[in-house]
Amino acid sequence: MVRLSRFTRQALVCLAAASCVISAPSRADDTSAWQNVKKAGVLRCGAAVAPPYVMRDPKTGEYSGFFSELCREFGQNVLKVKVEFVDTTWDNIVAGLQSDKWDLSLALNDTPEREKAISFSAPATDYNVSLVYNKNNPKIPKGAHTIDEIDKTGVTIAVMSGTAQDKAISGVIKQAQIMRLPGNDETRLALMSKRADLLADANITNMLLTEAHLDWAVAIQPNPPLAQQEVAFGVRKETSAADIAVLNKYVNEQVKSGAVNRLIKTSVQAMLVTNK
Structure with a gap:
């Protein structure tokens, strides 16, 4: 059996403690939704069609609608990443978020039942x-x-x-x-x-x-x-309060500035033109 001196034992304890301190930020980063999005370079927006909230051109596959625009602007202007829309249905929009198929679910009604499974941003509009x-x-x-x-x-x-x-x-x-x-x-x-x-x-x-x-x-x-009810972005239940605060700040600013109302009017007009 090898006996270590008191100095050596203290040095090993200090080294182990330092190692824990150094690795802690890495684990914290791993739990940050927006840090992970920035690392991936893309914000994935789970989108189920419901005009004028979320609209999809059947020929081009391009998404529009005021919630699509809010997600696009949040990704590009706040997180500084590319934005990708992931097709889904209303039956799967919560489950897909939970299973990490996308980072945000668009235009979800904030209901007590859904709050058991996921979290929500500040509301963008009423419903x-x-x-x-x-x-x-x-x-x-x-x-x-x-x-x-x-x-x-x-x-x-x-x-x-x-x-x-x-x-x-x-x-x-x-x-x-x-x-x-x-x-x-x-x-x-x-x-x-x-x-x-x-x-x-x-x-x-x-x-x-x-x-x-x-x-x-x-x-x-x-x-x-x-x-x-209120209509908001859906995020995974484990999303940190700090990450939700970043999203809420963006949503509240868009509502207060009148940007959401302008996007709604633009989406409605675009839909009316398409239906003519």
């Missing part, structure tokens, strides 16, 4: 659910403004599966049939082809539909408001 129908549909009473007036046997409501509006109407509809479809195009087509009597969607999204089809499309704004 509630409206329902669009054809004013010539005899099943829907003229001037309807409550859920009870449309929750009837024989009425079909189209909604994007896995969305906040899906959860909202599932909690209040008792008699009407709910037609759950994978995307925004499918729900609109169901309404326009008369396979569905109403389309439940975000109030801003449904505004696009009514503005584009003034001759027949009418929106019901339920009173009281249905599923009044």
Whole structure:
């Protein structure tokens, strides 16, 4: 057995302590979401289509919409990295974030259920659910403004599966049939082809539909408001408070400056032009 002198033992203890101090920042960096993004050189934005929040050109694959622009500007102007949009669906947008398929989920409603799985940024805008129908549909009473007036046997409501509006109407509809479809195009087509009597969607999204089809499309704004919530970026649960603060500072600045409202108007106008 080799005996070490007291001096040697003290020196080894000091060396071990120094090693721990040196390695600590490295471990801290590994837990920083934005440090990891900067190392990778790209911010991955998980995007499920929901105009005008998130829009995707089917020909080019390019993303637009005001939440897409917010994510793009955060990556390019704040983190100073490239931005990559990752296609997903509303059914998978939370799970994909949890499994590190992207760094931010776009345009998520901040709900108590989702807060159990992920964290959220400061809100960029508000949200509630409206329902669009054809004013010539005899099943829907003229001037309807409550859920009870449309929750009837024989009425079909189209909604994007896995969305906040899906959860909202599932909690209040008792008699009407709910037609759950994978995307925004499918729900609109169901309404326009008369396979569905109403389309439940975000109030801003449904505004696009009514503005584009003034001759027949009418929106019901339920009173009281249905599923009044905030819309924000989703981040992984383990994201540090410091990283969330960086994102919140950016979002709050965009809201306060009026940039978000300008982006919403631009996105709505772009969508209306596309639908002509």
